[in-house]
Amino acid sequence: MMMTSQAAETEGDKITSWVSVCPRGLWEVCQRRKRGAGPTDPSGDVYPGIGSLCQVRVQRQGEPTADPELSLKPDLPIAVLSDAQVPPLQRSQGTMLQVPLGDWIILRLGEGQCDITEGCVEGMRAGEKCEVMLTPLTDRLRGGEEEQKRAGPDQSLCITVELQSFSPGHESWQLSAGEKWGWVMSHKQRGGDRFRAGDMWGAADSYSRAIKLLITLKLHTRGEGEEMTLIEEEEEDEETEKKDSLEAPTDRQYRSTKASLYSNLSLCQLKLGQWSRARGCASRSTLLEPQGLKAWYRLGQANLEAGELEEADRAFRKLQELQPDSPSALRGLREVGRRERETNSRLGQRLGKMFS
Known part of the structure; x- marks a missing residue:
């Protein structure tokens, strides 16, 4: 996840920097790409995009290159590989680099397997190399805010x-709106899988x-029962089985999914402090x-941990209003009361001591 990004150019080089989310926390990434290197691929100035299968090698500077005979060499050109032929x-x-080092691998751009590697590859041409310096960032609290x-x-x-x-x-x-929706749901499912595996940074x-x-789909949603125009009528018979994956979300699906994603992201952030x-x-x-219900509970928890007891109390009471028999709301309110007593x-x- 690229949180911030800056770019600058020096003679012959292009330098880009951003902050990356990794299993070990936040890292500042500074990428230097040599502009003089010519592409070895006839695609010329074409760059990888979402869904591209990229044959990539990542290695620490100063370490010897792996034996080429042991490196990954697909039996078929990468442009025609199917999903089943891509090694998981x-x-x-x-480590902050979530991919094997020193050997050629196939990475699908856009899946978020390794934010640092994907961030570099997005602006590279076939045959190019780039140098990257990674510096860890430490979280600290100042005036109640994280920096x-x-x-x-x-x-x-x-x-x-x-x-x-x-590959293209x-x-x-x-x-299309339907393709974006498919990627949204794929990321949502991958986030759940990573969360269950204990990968909080990856889930986030x-x-x-x-x-x-x-x-980006906000202006492309449709009402309940509204027909889509993304699939041409003459192709309707051939695409019947694929229609669900090609359609954009309804207004209700959009809001519900967005709410669920923010709620899930807040849970990851709670786990990460x-x-x-x-x-x-x-x-x-x-x-x-x-x-x-979950979002109100997580809002209460976040406010509680941040020391905003009044806001925490309000969130837990809203949860109790929505679900009167909620044990989570009751526990939250009890904890708010306990911390208020400690503060007092x-x-x-x-x-x-001042007046003694």
């Missing part, structure tokens, strides 16, 4: 990303990607779906 990649939890602080240079990691070849893909604006990344794509962000996402979810007790002790 297991996302690593032990990031850059770690020292001794903690930085330098890698090289090389793109050998890739699409820019986000080239995707998937939900964020889904939200970004879903926002990002109280301020969790509050923001849970609040957006309750605005989209005021009857959403500490305040009383300080005042007692």
